[in-house]
Amino acid sequence: MIFDTHAHYDDEAFEEDREELLKSLFHHGIEAVTNVGASIKTSQNTMKMIDQYPNVYGAIGVHPxxxxxxxxxxxxxxxxxxxxxxxxxxxxxxxxxxxDEPDRETQKKWFIRQLTLAREVNLPIIIHSRDAAKDTLDIMKAEKSQELGGVIHCFSYGKEMAREYLNMGFYLGIGGVLTFKNAKKLKEVVEYMPIEQLVLETDCPYLAPVPNRGKRNSSLNLSYVVSEISSIKNISEEEVIRITNENAKNMYRIK
Incomplete structure (x- = not known):
């Protein structure tokens, strides 16, 4: 069974069929989903969802x-x-x-504050880093984030940056972008990294894989990502699903 480690099912793109879709996931081989907050409002939405749906876990926090x-x-x-x-x-x-909004100092201040919060409550972290490779890594090292653990979501940097995070014990979140024709760098990262540190994610409703690129994404599309990883790593799809499911549960400390 597949574990989707990063989704936004509270998004308005799912207004019409949210309940139906979430209830159908299990029958399509999706065991669980983590709905991720990106603001106080979406974190509030996430809290409602985890009480409503048995197969949904939650992450709460504020996107840069x-x-x-x-x-x-x-x-x-x-x-x-x-x-x-x-x-x-x-x-x-x-x-x-x-x-680049709000200004970088504001982003850094609240990034550090939320890393401190994660330490206070003893939870792993989900990291969003876009066009900010050096500053993200510098802050995470200064704050000893390797002690928290977690995932670099929607990993988009090269092998050198992957090595840094893998050495710190972080997982890399891999989704639909891996299937894009121009994803050469990401394919190299997936080939290079140990599968024991890879987790599957959709970031739905965004970043649907080929052949559904540009359409609304959902956990149902993860089979395309599994297939791509299977071919890059030269292991069976069943193996990809089994290992990434274990990884997700280890990462999120789910018994």
């Missing part, structure tokens, strides 16, 4: 581009919610210089 809204009251709320047994990580948190 949403950190202008964050304050200590928000941090206190995140801290209170993190004791829920189905909250498995703090995330997604990090740096995003692609959109």
């Amino acid at each position: 581009n949403e950190t202008a809204e964050l304050d200590e009251e928000g941090i206190t709320w995140l801290k209170e919610q993190s004791s829920h047994p189905k909250v498995v990580a703090i995330g997604e948190i990090g740096l995003d210089y692609y959109w």
Whole structure:
């Protein structure tokens, strides 16, 4: 059974058929999903979903581009919610210089604050890093993030950066981008890395794999990613599913 470690099923793209879709996942070989907050609002949505759906776990946190809204009251709320047994990580948190808003100092301040929060509540982290490779890594090393563990979500850097994170004990989140024609660098990373540190993710409704690129993504598309990993790693699809499922449960400390 497949474990989708990063999804946004509270997104309005799923308004019409959310319940039906989430209830159907098990019959399509998807055992569990982690719904990931990207703001206080979407973290609130996630808290509702984990109570409503048995196969949904939650991560709560504020995405770098949403950190202008964050304050200590928000941090206190995140801290209170993190004791829920189905909250498995703090995330997604990090740096995003692609959109470059709010300013970089604001992003860094709240990235560090949320890393501290993860330490306070003893949860792994989900890292979002876009066009901010050096600053992300520097902050994570300074904050001894390897002691927290977690995942570099939607990994998009090269082998050298992969090596840094793998050596720190982090997992790399791999999704639909792996199937794109222009994903040469990512294919090299997947070939290079140990499969014991790879987890599957969709980031749905975004980043649907080929042949559904550009359409709404869902966990049902992970079979295409599994197939691509199987061919790159030269192991069976069953093996990919089994190992990545174990990895996800280890990463999120799910018994």
